[in-house]
Amino acid sequence: MSSKPESWAYLNRVIEGPSRPLQELLSAGRDADDIARGVRTRAKWLGELGRQTQARYNHDQSAADLEAAAAVGARLISPDDQEWPGAELDQAFGFAATGRSEHLRSYQADAVPPHALWAKGADLTGLVAQSVAVVGTRAVTRYGVEATRQIVAGLASHQWTVVSGGAFGIDTAAHEAALAAGGNTVAVAACGIDRVYPARNAALLERIAGQGCVLSEYPPGTTPQRHRFLTRNRLVAALTAGTVIVEAAWRSGALNTLSWAEGLGRVAMAVPGPITGAGSLGCHERIRSGRAQLVTGADEIRALLGAVGALDVTQQYELAFAATPAQSLSRNELRIFDACGSAAVSAEDIAAGAGLPLPLVVHLLMDLHRRALIGREGSTWFRVGEHRD
Amino acid sequence: MSSKPESWAYLNRVIEGPSRPLQELLSAGRDADDIARGVRTRAKWLGELGRQTQARYNHDQSAADLEAAAAVGARLISPDDQEWPGAELDQAFGFAATGRSEHLRSYQADAVPPHALWAKGADLTGLVAQSVAVVGTRAVTRYGVEATRQIVAGLASHQWTVVSGGAFGIDTAAHEAALAAGGNTVAVAACGIDRVYPARNAALLERIAGQGCVLSEYPPGTTPQRHRFLTRNRLVAALTAGTVIVEAAWRSGALNTLSWAEGLGRVAMAVPGPITGAGSLGCHERIRSGRAQLVTGADEIRALLGAVGALDVTQQYELAFAATPAQSLSRNELRIFDACGSAAVSAEDIAAGAGLPLPLVVHLLMDLHRRALIGREGSTWFRVGEHRD
Incomplete structure (x- = not known):
């Protein structure tokens, strides 16, 4: 049973994410309606969450927040929604919860998923x-x-x-280059979805929302503040298979995103640069200390992520020692491979079966075809060796 | 007993270095006079060396070669000379002989010291x-x-x-920058010491010989050829505590020197650069594959070499787990520390005792003084804690 969007909006307003006590109640099986009711009535079982919501529990702006989002063309995505990036978040924060990472330290308290996302743009599932x-x-x-x-x-x-x-800087260059190439791009904001920060990037953020998606875990109206940049960084690292840091001086904030990637079990990568300036100092330091892998181009990044995807450590080992070509498939390739059958089907059907966006499916089908794992007949596809058996 | 310089010059002419059969005879205790006589008389005990010298054994140009060298202000340095960099060569090729390096492979045959060096410039001992x-x-x-x-x-x-x-290119830039800083520099040539290669670097090579030293393991008149560049590279790596590769594209010859550094147990280092050009591809590849350490400046290079110097693996571990400050000294620092006593002595005396050049000794004394390991009284120095006990 799904909770009401209003319950999620209410919780998102009275509890600033990330909230470990809230996540613990959700993990314990309570739904958002239940917890929202508990917060409103100051229920004893709230525990730590009760103390945290003491000052704000009666600030119920859920209807207004949902309206404010709708007014700018944005929507609320809750863990109850199809679109919620549950697989990515579970895996990243599941890794963090194992305590295997040395690099979360002072951020351990924040190493929990958001409890709601506000989005403006395309469906999140296909994007991430x-x-x-x-x-x-x-x-x-x-x-x-x-x-x-x-x-x-x-x-x-x-x-x-x-x-x-x-x-x-680099963020803007990355978004712009993705848009220019007709690719997908997602901007994760450190302020409310109805806010524009930085203001001079208003046009860019509009274009991102039009072609990709702008995301925030904060309710409408939230101002960008220092601590929110740090928790935003955790979300950037959590949603992706890996983080590439292009240019970062000695104490650049971008290094924080890279640390989050490490802490969340993602692939941490850094691009080298000239030693005659200070622009790449932070990148070089991470490479030297072995905390990031040196990458010089998209091919290397894809190679590092391709076979790793969002797999856990055991799965990575399994891939590395795969006995058959099919066992060496990445997570997404495997989803497509599994969605294909012995009978030839269309890419649209495969996309529906695999739950992946069509352009990505076509791209991976062509790649699997080149590797002779998937056969092609006109506009239909089938598993090689299993066709018409 | 030292052999005659003419014997070394003769062997250097009739046997192109590096020669493993010759090194084996030297290791077995035969001296150069003895071996030269054996080659001239086609002695049976020469074994492989007999076959190698079959065509050239009667090309005795030793007097002419020594004269040709003297005519350009150069001298022959043999393993019998004080100036022979025996410690460096023994260590490097001793490491290679253990077979611990995976990176010599096709070069294993060449992984032996030169049997003579021709030098133009300052005393080699202090320089290396x-x-x-x-x-x-x-x-x-x-x-x-x-x-x-x-x-x-x-x-x-x-x-x-x-x-x-x-x-x-980089070699020229390195020599020039060293000269400009009033520092020491050594050029190892792939041709005879009386030859100038590349010709356009004639003035630079003159300046190197004037302020530092130009070296060659080939007899006068030898032309630069492809295989000689590769054996020259081995000498560059062997004489130094580590090799830094600054810019090298995918298949740059400079990578060969870096491979030699690895194979000879030296510290292999690479400088990163822009990924937008191909100039640093080779450097990045070596860093990525873990075959070279990323370095971005002189301080890092000194840190990597300082505590390592020309120590073997066991000694490096001993340094890393040193219990006292004195145990963490580099090889040269230790030589200076040992040359100091409880009574205060002059830097000149310490330099003589340590067998190191005076400017280096003064530099390291001041550094040891800063670290409170060496005391100072006017222009004299003493071990801290042991003075006047």
């Missing part, structure tokens, strides 16, 4: 299914912009969605 | 005592030159000798 974060400094150099463009163009041409933070 | 190789592509970019300059200036200011191959 094959996505990578590309982030970096605001104080960008010409080199950083050029390197970003080169990498993002290569990712976009292979149907990878580029997720970033919508900030000036 | 604290030295690092800086090499790279001939097809240099402006970035590569600037990065080389920056790194070499920092190395020179800390009394590190910069060794390179005298070629165009």
Whole structure:
């Protein structure tokens, strides 16, 4: 049974995400309606959440928030919705919960999923299914912009969605390059979905919403604040298979996203740059210390993510020692392979079966076809060796 | 007992280095006079060396070669000479002989020391005592030159000798930057010491010989040929504590020097660069594959070499787990520390005792003084804690 959107909107307003106590109640099986009722009535079983909502429990703006979002063409996505990126979030925060990461430390408290997302743009499921974060400094150099463009163009041409933070500098270069290549891109904001930050990126954020999606875990009207950038970074890392940092000086905030990627079991990658400037210092430091893998182009990024996707460590080992070609398929390839049968079917049917966006499905089908794992007959596809048996 | 220089010159002429059969006879205790006699008389005990010298054994040009060298202000350095870099060569080729390196493969036959060196310039012992190789592509970019300059200036200011191959591009930039900083530099040539290659670097090579040293393991008149560049590279790596590759495209010859550094147990380092050009592809590949450490400046290079110096693996571990500050000293620091006593002595005496050049000794004394390991009284120095006990 789904809870009412109003319950999620209410909880999103009175509890600033990420909230570990709320996540614990949800994990314990309580639904949003139930918890919202508990918060409103100051129920004893709320525990820590009761204390956290003491000052705000009667600020019920759920109807107004849903209206404010609708007014700017945005919608609320709750964990009860089809569109909720549950697989990605479960995996990332499931990894964090194992305590295997040394790199969460002071952020451990925040290592829980958002409890709601506000979105403006295309359906999220298809966008994050094959996505990578590309982030970096605001104080960008010409080199950083050029390197970003080169990498993002290569990712976009292979149907990878580029997720970033919508900030000036590398983020802007990443979004723009994805749009220019006709690719998908997602901006995760650190403020309410009805706000525009940074203001000078208003036109860019509109284009992102038009072609991809703008996301926020904060209720409408929320202002961008320092701590929200840090929790936003966690979401960028959680939604994607890996994070690439293009340019980052010694203490760049973009390094925080990379740390989140590590902490959430994602692939952490850094692009090298000239040593004659300070622009890539942070990237070099992460490579040197072994906390990020050196990448110089989209092909290398795809190679690192392709066979890894959003698989856990055991699955990665299984892939590495795969005995048959089919066992070496990435997560998305496997979904497509499984959706194909011995009888030839259309790409549309495969996309529906695999729950993946059509352009990505066609792209991967062609790749699997090249690798002789999937056969083709006109506009239909079938598993090689199983056709007409 | 030392052999006659003429014997070494004769062997150097009739046996092109590196020669494993010759090294085996030397290791077995035969001296150069003895072996030269054996070659001249086609002695049975020469074994493989007899076959190798069959065609050339009567080409005795030793007097002419020594004269040709003297005519250009050069001298022959043999393993019998004080100036022979025996410690460096023994260690490097001793490491290679253990077979621990995976990276010698097709070069294993060449992994033996030279049997003679022709030198033009300053005394070799002081020059190589604290030295690092800086090499790279001939097809240099402006970035590569600037990065080389920056790194070499920092190395020179800390009394590190910069060794390179005298070629165009990065090599030239490295030599020039060392000279400009008033530092020491050594060029290892792939042709005879009386030859100038590349011809356009004639003035540079003259300046190197004037301020540092030009070296060759080939007899006068030898022309530069492809295989000699490869064996020259081995010498560059062997004489130094580590090799830094600044700019190298995918199949750059400079990568060969880096492979030698690995194979000889030296520290292999690579400088990253822009991914928007192909100039640093080879560097990035080596870093990515873990075959070279990423370095972005002289301080990092010194840190990597400082505590490692020319120590073997066991000694490196001992340093890493050193219980006292004195145990964490580098090889050269330890030589200076040992040359100091409880009574205060002059830097000149310490330099004589340690067998290291005075500028390097003064530099390291001041550093040890800062670290409170060495005390100072006027122009004399003593071990802290042991003075006047």
